[in-house]
Amino acid sequence: MGSRLVIRTPLASERRSIEQLALLDDRRLPDGDLLVAEVDGELWAAVVIDSGDGVADPFRPSGDVLEALRAAAGRLRVASAAGDGRDPERARVRDHGRRYLRRGGATAIQQVRRAAA
Numbered sequence: 001m002g003s004r005l006v007i008r009t010p011l012a013s014e015r016r017s018i019e020q021l022a023l024l025d026d027r028r029l030p031d032g033d034l035l036v037a038e039v040d041g042e043l044w045a046a047v048v049i050d051s052g053d054g055v056a057d058p059f060r061p062s063g064d065v066l067e068a069l070r071a072a073a074g075r076l077r078v079a080s081a082a083g084d085g086r087d088p089e090r091a092r093v094r095d096h097g098r099r100y101l102r103r104g105g106a107t108a109i110q111q112v113r114r115a116a117a
Contacts, residue, residue, distance in 0.1 A: 006038045007072045018046045025055040035073055037065045049073045
């Protein structure tokens with residue numbers, strides 16, 4: 001049976017759930033824009049886009065999920081760095097993507113992975 005992994009920006013109402021993940025992981029989540037990983041509709045992990053620092057549920061097999069989140073955050077950082085003013089078209093695309101993410105676009109980044117049975 002496969003599990004559905006969705007990587008997206010968190011909703012404002014999910015802040016408490018993210019803080020609970022940090023408590024479970026015995027870590028403090030730094031401030032900044034976040035990406036979260038949802039597996040079959042449940043939050044498993046969160047990562048700060050700018051730093052890649054993250055938290056995950058230690059009671060779930062969340063290592064691969066955290067890696068996927070960090071990779072997605074890294075792609076956003078690369079896209080952001082590419083639009084540093086040297087290429088106006090890349091900057092325009094990057095800015096549009098960031099606005100979409102900040103609006104909570106649930107399908108901004110979506111991946112499907114098969115869980116080991």
